[in-house]
Amino acid sequence: MTDLPAFTKLICRDEEAMARYYGNVYGYGLVQRVEGTSDGEAFREVIMAPGGDWTKGTLVTFNYVDRDAPRDQQVILGFTVADLDATVEKIVANGGKLCGPIREERDHGVRVVFSTDPEGALCENVQMLAAPHAG
Structure with missing residues (x-):
């Protein structure tokens, strides 16, 4: 199978x-x-x-x-995106909202921002950072 x-x-x-x-x-x-x-x-x-x-x-x-529509968060949708800044623009342009600023978390190798869709569902948007070059 x-x-x-x-x-x-x-x-x-x-x-x-x-x-x-x-x-x-x-x-x-x-x-x-x-x-x-x-x-x-x-x-x-x-x-x-x-x-x-x-x-x-x-x-x-x-x-x-x-x-009735769900009242509480039942899921956090996670999206890995190539360009977080462009995704943020699309979120706002399509009626979504940011929950805070974009954060760069080098220890985890990501840039991340949480947002909500027009009905309030929570989304975690992640852009992977390039691995540091060995030198």
Whole structure:
């Protein structure tokens, strides 16, 4: 049996708006939309993947149609990005908010900033720093 790539489901109020946000900010493309019931509860979801390629793992924006939106953080979404400054610009331009400034953490080899999407879900955005050259 071959292992399949990982997936993450983000429970949200508006699956379409959140799919647009994650597509615009992180480059996720549509794989498919699903609508149905699970254990008697209606749901809608948008399945996305980097560049629309589900073999790279998926992010699913998931809406329980008849439930209130989640009140508390149920997940922290982590994204490794090539250009943190450009990602910050996209976050703000698409209705997200920064939780603080970009921090450079050389001991961990990263630049990092936390942000929230338009519904308040927490995201950790990480840019890997180049390894120091041996000399």
